[in-house]
Amino acid sequence: MLSLDFLDDVRRMNKRQLYYQVLNFGMIVSSALMIWKGLMVITGSESPIVVVLSGSMEPAFHRGDLLFLTNRVEDPIRVGEIVVFRIEGREIPIVHRVLKIHEKQNGHIKFLTKGDNNAVDDRGLYKQGQHWLEKKDVVGRARGYYQENRSVEDRNCKLQV
Amino acid sequence: MPKMNTLLSRANSLFAFTLSVMAAVTLGCILTTAFKDRSAPVRLHVSRILLKKVEDFTGPRTKSDLGFITFHIYADLEKTFDWNVKQLFLYLSAEYTTKSNAVNQVVLWDKILLRGENPKLDLKDVKSKYFFFDDGHGLKGNRNVTLTLSWQVVPIAGILPLVTGSGRVSVPFPDSYEVAKAF
Numbered sequence: 001m002l003s004l005d006f007l008d009d010v011r012r013m014n015k016r017q018l019y020y021q022v023l024n025f026g027m028i029v030s031s032a033l034m035i036w037k038g039l040m041v042i043t044g045s046e047s048p049i050v051v052v053l054s055g056s057m058e059p060a061f062h063r064g065d066l067l068f069l070t071n072r073v074e075d076p077i078r079v080g081e082i083v084v085f086r087i088e089g090r091e092i093p094i095v096h097r098v099l100k101i102h103e104k105q106n107g108h109i110k111f112l113t114k115g116d117n118n119a120v121d122d123r124g125l126y127k128q129g130q131h132w133l134e135k136k137d138v139v140g141r142a143r144g145y146y147q148e149n150r151s152v153e154d155r156n157c158k159l160q161v
Numbered sequence: 162m163p164k165m166n167t168l169l170s171r172a173n174s175l176f177a178f179t180l181s182v183m184a185a186v187t188l189g190c191i192l193t194t195a196f197k198d199r200s201a202p203v204r205l206h207v208s209r210i211l212l213k214k215v216e217d218f219t220g221p222r223t224k225s226d227l228g229f230i231t232f233h234i235y236a237d238l239e240k241t242f243d244w245n246v247k248q249l250f251l252y253l254s255a256e257y258t259t260k261s262n263a264v265n266q267v268v269l270w271d272k273i274l275l276r277g278e279n280p281k282l283d284l285k286d287v288k289s290k291y292f293f294f295d296d297g298h299g300l301k302g303n304r305n306v307t308l309t310l311s312w313q314v315v316p317i318a319g320i321l322p323l324v325t326g327s328g329r330v331s332v333p334f335p336d337s338y339e340v341a342k343a344f
Binding site: 142 | 247261266
C-alpha cells in the first residue's frame with residue numbers, strides 16, 4: 001500500500017520536480033565521493049580507511065575493526081610502526097608491524113614486518129626469494145583506530161586471560 | 162495511511178539524528194584522550210653481551226654479525242593507562258649506525274600489556290626474543306648500540322601513537338667474535 005502511494009506522488013510530479021529530485025540525488029552522491037577523494041588527498045593514501053581482515057594483529061585489532069591510514073612518503077619508516085603493505089603480485093594488503101629496518105645514507109630503506117599474533121616474521125609471506133620490503137610496497141601507515149562493537153563477554157574474557 | 166507516513170518519517174529523522182549525535186559524542190570522547198602525554202619513566206640495564214658471526218638463517222643467507230644481549234627492564238606504565246587505552250604494545254629496540262647503513266633498528270623483544278594487567282614492569286635477565294642479525298658486519302666493535310623501550314598505545318577508538326620511554330642504555334659490542342661459547 002505504501003509503494004502505491006509513492007508511485008502516485010511520482011506521477012503527480014511534473015518534469016521539473018522530477019529533474020530536481022534526480023539532481024538532488026546526484027548532489028548527495030557527488031558530495032560523498034568528494035569527501036572520500038578529499039580524504040585520499042589529505043592522507044596521501046589510496047585507501048584512507050581500511051577494515052582489518054585477519055586476526056594476525058590480535059589482541060589489538062580484530063576482524064572488522066577500522067583503521068585510518070596516512071601515506072606521507074617523507075615520514076621515515078621506523079620500527080614499531082604499523083604499516084599496510086602489498087606484496088608484489090598480490091591484491092590484498094597486509095597490516096603488520098615493522099620489526100627491523102636498515103636504511104642507507106641515501107634514504108633507501110629495507111625493512112621486515114611481523115604480525116603481533118604470529119610466531120614468526122613475515123618472510124614466509126613475501127615473494128619467493130624476497131627477504132625485505134621497500135618503500136614502494138607500502139600503501140599506508142595506521143594512525144587511527146576504531147573498534148567495532150564487541151560483546152562485553154569478549155572484552156572481559158580477554159582481560160582475565 | 163497518512164498517519165503511517167508521518168510515523169515512518171518521524172522514525173527516520175529520529176534515527177538519523179541519533180546517528181549524528183552518537184558520532185559527535187564518539188569524536189568528543191576521542192578528542193579528550195587524543196593529546197594526552199603517554200610517556201613514562203623507564204630504566205634499562207644490560208647484563209650480558211655476546212657477538213658471533215653466523216650465516217643469517219632467518220633471511221638472506223650471508224654471514225652476518227649476530228648479537229646476543231641479556232637485559233633488565235624496569236618501567237612504571239600506570240599513568241599511561243586510562244579508559245581509552247585497550248593495550249600497550251611494548252618493544253625493546255636497538256638502534257645503531259654502521260659503515261654500510263646509516264640507520265639500523267632491530268626489535269629485540271616485545272610484550273603486550275593489556276589494561277588490567279600489572280602496569281609496573283620489573284623484568285630481570287630477559288633474553289632477546291628475536292635474532293639480532295645485522296645487515297653485514299656492523300656490530301663488531303660498535304660502541305654505540307642504543308637500546309630503548311617504546312610502546313604503541315592502542316585505544317578503544319582514536320589515534321595510535323608511538324611513545325619512547327625516557328631511559329636508554331648504550332651497549333658496546335666487543336671487537337672480536339665468540340667462537341665456542343653457547344648463550
